[in-house]
Amino acid sequence: MSSVVFEKVSKQYENGYVAVKDLNIELEDKEFLVLVGPSGCGKTTSLRMLAGLEDISSGSIYIDGQRVNNVTPKDRDIAMVFQSYALYPHMTVADNMGFSLDLKGVGKQEIRQRVEAAAKQLGIEQLLERKPKQLSGGQRQRVALGRAIVRSPAVFLMDEPLSNLDAKLRVQARAELSELHKKVGTTFVYVTHDQAEAMTMGTRIAVMNGGILQQIDTPQTVYEQPNNMFVAGFLGSPSMNFFSAQLIQSEGALVIQTDGGITVPIPAERLNRYSEFSGRSVVLGIRPEGIYHPQCVPPGIQPASIPATAKVVELMGHEVIVHFELADGTKFIGRLDPRVKVTPNEQINLQFDLTRFHLFDQESEQVI
Amino acid sequence: MDSNNVSLIFKALLAIFLGSFGVIGVFYALNILVEKAFPERARIKVLPWIYVGPALLLLTVYLIIPTLRTVYLSLFGPSSNEFVGLKNYIFVLTAPDTLTTFRNNLLWLVLVTGISVFLGLIIAVLIDRVKYEQVAKSLIFLPMAISFVGASVIWRFIYAYRPADAEQIGVLNAIATGLGFEPIGWLVNPAINNFALIAIMIWLQTGFCMVLLSSAVKGVPADVLEAARVDGASEVQIFWRIIIPMIMPTILVVSTTVIVLVLKVFDIVFVMTGGNLGTDVIASRMIREMFNFRNYGRGSAIAVILLIAVIPVMVANIRRFRQQELNR
Numbered sequence: 296m297s298s299v300v301f302e303k304v305s306k307q308y309e310n311g312y313v314a315v316k317d318l319n320i321e322l323e324d325k326e327f328l329v330l331v332g333p334s335g336c337g338k339t340t341s342l343r344m345l346a347g348l349e350d351i352s353s354g355s356i357y358i359d360g361q362r363v364n365n366v367t368p369k370d371r372d373i374a375m376v377f378q379s380y381a382l383y384p385h386m387t388v389a390d391n392m393g394f395s396l397d398l399k400g401v402g403k404q405e406i407r408q409r410v411e412a413a414a415k416q417l418g419i420e421q422l423l424e425r426k427p428k429q430l431s432g433g434q435r436q437r438v439a440l441g442r443a444i445v446r447s448p449a450v451f452l453m454d455e456p457l458s459n460l461d462a463k464l465r466v467q468a469r470a471e472l473s474e475l476h477k478k479v480g481t482t483f484v485y486v487t488h489d490q491a492e493a494m495t496m497g498t499r500i501a502v503m504n505g506g507i508l509q510q511i512d513t514p515q516t517v518y519e520q521p522n523n524m525f526v527a528g529f530l531g532s533p534s535m536n537f538f539s540a541q542l543i544q545s546e547g548a549l550v551i552q553t554d555g556g557i558t559v560p561i562p563a564e565r566l567n568r569y570s571e572f573s574g575r576s577v578v579l580g581i582r583p584e585g586i587y588h589p590q591c592v593p594p595g596i597q598p599a600s601i602p603a604t605a606k607v608v609e610l611m612g613h614e615v616i617v618h619f620e621l622a623d624g625t626k627f628i629g630r631l632d633p634r635v636k637v638t639p640n641e642q643i644n645l646q647f648d649l650t651r652f653h654l655f656d657q658e659s660e661q662v663i
Numbered sequence: 664m665d666s667n668n669v670s671l672i673f674k675a676l677l678a679i680f681l682g683s684f685g686v687i688g689v690f691y692a693l694n695i696l697v698e699k700a701f702p703e704r705a706r707i708k709v710l711p712w713i714y715v716g717p718a719l720l721l722l723t724v725y726l727i728i729p730t731l732r733t734v735y736l737s738l739f740g741p742s743s744n745e746f747v748g749l750k751n752y753i754f755v756l757t758a759p760d761t762l763t764t765f766r767n768n769l770l771w772l773v774l775v776t777g778i779s780v781f782l783g784l785i786i787a788v789l790i791d792r793v794k795y796e797q798v799a800k801s802l803i804f805l806p807m808a809i810s811f812v813g814a815s816v817i818w819r820f821i822y823a824y825r826p827a828d829a830e831q832i833g834v835l836n837a838i839a840t841g842l843g844f845e846p847i848g849w850l851v852n853p854a855i856n857n858f859a860l861i862a863i864m865i866w867l868q869t870g871f872c873m874v875l876l877s878s879a880v881k882g883v884p885a886d887v888l889e890a891a892r893v894d895g896a897s898e899v900q901i902f903w904r905i906i907i908p909m910i911m912p913t914i915l916v917v918s919t920t921v922i923v924l925v926l927k928v929f930d931i932v933f934v935m936t937g938g939n940l941g942t943d944v945i946a947s948r949m950i951r952e953m954f955n956f957r958n959y960g961r962g963s964a965i966a967v968i969l970l971i972a973v974i975p976v977m978v979a980n981i982r983r984f985r986q987q988e989l990n991r
Contacts, residue, residue, distance in 0.1 A: 375893045
């Protein structure tokens with residue numbers, strides 16, 4: 296059992312800078328929480344406060360129901376994997392992994408057993424007598440993981456552990472980490488700025504910005520039902536297109552009229568939801584994958600025709616990323632099926648999927 | 664300012680000018696000479712010697728020849744005209760006077776190296792957490808800027824002794840009498856005078872150790888220390904099991920540097936006690952044998968022994984340096 300609770304946690308540095316503001320998170324046992332956000336959003340600070348490496352300015356952090364604000368890192372029963380791995384350069388891999396057990400006074404025999412078991416799990420048995428200097432980046436990353444696993448801690452903390460790996464290794468390590476989480480069955484708190492890592496590994500993800508928690512939910516919910524424009528724009532690549540618009544009554548129907556002159560009717564099932572906002576300035580958000588070429592419209596969507604000019608065409612192989620421009624110069628991006636050929640400067644009657652659009656209040660940037 | 668001084672300053676400037684630009688000129692001229700005089704293939708082989716040559720020549724004239732000559736002289740009598748074999752060495756290694764110098768040097772070696780490196784290390788670690796680090800560091804480093812002779816003059820005042828009924832001008836004895844004790848003869852009491860001298864060297868060297876060790880301590884990455892903290896290490900355990908092993912190469916280099924310096928110590932003893940009252944060390948003994956007692960044979964024999972004592976330390980230092988370069 297290892298639950299983690301952040302209760303109104305804030306961090307203000309001596310120079311007055313507020314890194315984290317009023318953070319509330321409740322984590323149940325065996326969750327894999329990913330803290331994600333741009334750099335400087337407070338995610339690493341939050342993790343370091345949980346680790347005990349950073350003081351908490353106000354609020355409380357509980358691990359297993361015990362308030363740990365004044366508990367030293369070593370007494371929190373946590374293990375941490377650092378971005379730089381932070382291996383002890385003068386110790387062998389085996390000594391690196393067994394260091395915490397040795398400090399706890401565990402016998403040599405048992406340390407050896409546990410280190411070997413962990414090494415086997417990670418496939419690094421043959422490296423145990425080497426020094427960190429003699430290892431590749433991927434191997435070091437495994438040793439850093441091994442050092443955490445050996446202790447069987449209550450909570451695993453990871454601070455961008457994959458960011459120093461090359462792209463291919465990272466994809467592989469991502470899957471391995473998810474598998475490891477299932478195997479060890481402990482709570483993981485993972486910090487990253489990489490949305491792919493967040494989407495693929497987290498059981499829940501917490502999106503942070505400017506020290507404030509924006510949304511915390513399952514990856515799917517956060518992606519499909521973002522709370523605000525920041526979350527909507529942060530997750531997804533290429534990111535969501537935004538069009539500033541007005542919500543107005545036109546000929547008896549509620550429509551969205553963008554500043555660029557496109558008019559999109561509100562589908563019947565959302566009328567109730569938006570009717571009270573009639574007359575407001577809003578932002579229409581639609582993801583690049585919600586935009587279709589007229590020749591490739593799948594069944595089950597509610598298409599709305601929008602004429603646009605293709606400007607830049609990027610063929611990715613499995614998809615085509617096309618930069619479009621509306622008549623008034625508004626730019627947006629579509630992710631199209633690679634089977635239809637799009638040439639630059641071509642006029643296309645694009646189809647926007649009205650089952651998957653988002654409306655935000657222009658002033659508060661919150662979803663409506 | 665009288666004309667004498669002006670001409671002195673002028674001469675000094677001229678010397679600096681000639682020294683700096685003369686050397687550049689010599690290299691430049693030699694380079695042209697080689698390029699003109701040798702075919703291209705030979706040039707590549709000759710050119711390095713043109714640049715290394717002057718340094719080798721100077722080292723040979725001022726270091727190697729004197730060393731060989733000293734070894735030679737050590738096999739002769741006081742005025743270098745009768746061959747005495749190893750007699751000088753036997754004397755030096757058996758006479759009570761010189762044995763005292765060896766004992767003292769050993770005492771210096773252990774205490775100065777041990778204490779200044781240890782203090783330097785402690786200060787380096789502690790100072791890392793002080794607010795006015797640069798100021799504190801500068802203060803501790805300051806003695807390094809003072810010559811050994813200058814430091815000795817300062818410490819003569821600190822150790823100054825006046826009879827009990829006179830007014831004390833030495834800081835230590837002023838404190839001692841102020842507290843109601845008898846004044847202490849710091850430099851004349853054989854039980855403590857060696858330690859009094861050693862303290863000066865420690866005062867001079869701690870700053871040097873601290874500065875080098877401090878940069879090594881700062882070189883230990885913060886996240887390695889944090890990893891150790893999360894792993895459950897106390898600050899003391901982090902110091903002994905993480906910081907010390909990680910900065911060991913620097914500790915060894917600093918230690919050997921101090922060891923060589925201590926082996927050669929002379930000025931402090933010479934100024935403070937002149938090597939009397941059981942405070943003689945090898946180097947001061949050597950000077951006394953040579954210039955006070957006019958015994959070139961014995962003086963040279965002591966010099967050779969000193970040289971032999973320094974060699975292993977230097978070899979160890981160079982080896983370690985090479986090892987470090989390899990590990991880069």
